[in-house]
Amino acid sequence: MGVKNLPPSLLTCKKIINLNKVPKRILGKAKREKIKREHMNQLFLILSNALEIREQNCEKIFILGETMRVVKEMLDEINRLKEENATLLSESQYVTCEKNELKDETYALEIQIHELKSVECSPSRILEEQTAP
Numbered sequence: 001m002g003v004k005n006l007p008p009s010l011l012t013c014k015k016i017i018n019l020n021k022v023p024k025r026i027l028g029k030a031k032r033e034k035i036k037r038e039h040m041n042q043l044f045l046i047l048s049n050a051l052e053i054r055e056q057n058c059e060k061i062f063i064l065g066e067t068m069r070v071v072k073e074m075l076d077e078i079n080r081l082k083e084e085n086a087t088l089l090s091e092s093q094y095v096t097c098e099k100n101e102l103k104d105e106t107y108a109l110e111i112q113i114h115e116l117k118s119v120e121c122s123p124s125r126i127l128e129e130q131t132a133p
């Protein structure tokens with residue numbers, strides 16, 4: 001994925017990350033720390049945008065708390081969906097068994113119908129009906 005494909009919020013972050021790769025001898029420790037702080041602030045801004053937090057001056061602890069809440073909700077939803085999936089799979093297997101049993105019963109009934117039709121049309125059956133009073 002090229003730099004042109006990144007959203008504007010990540011482009012700034014990408015630039016900061018590239019500055020982190022500047023050799024240590026060129027930048028002093030204070031400058032490197034400042035770049036790291038700016039990078040962290042940019043990441044927090046991206047995170048707050050992803051969480052759709054609209055407060056301008058929200059603290060990092062608030063952003064982290066919201067992130068934890070959202071992640072917990074997502075994990076709960078995942079667990080609920082897993083349980084629902086297991087229930088649906090079980091029901092699907094039950095319905096498949098029932099369907100197969102119905103197919104077997106239909107086949108057995110078709111055989112019985114065929115046998116009854118063949119008995120009904122047999123010559124001995126016709127003779128029995130003619131001799132009956």
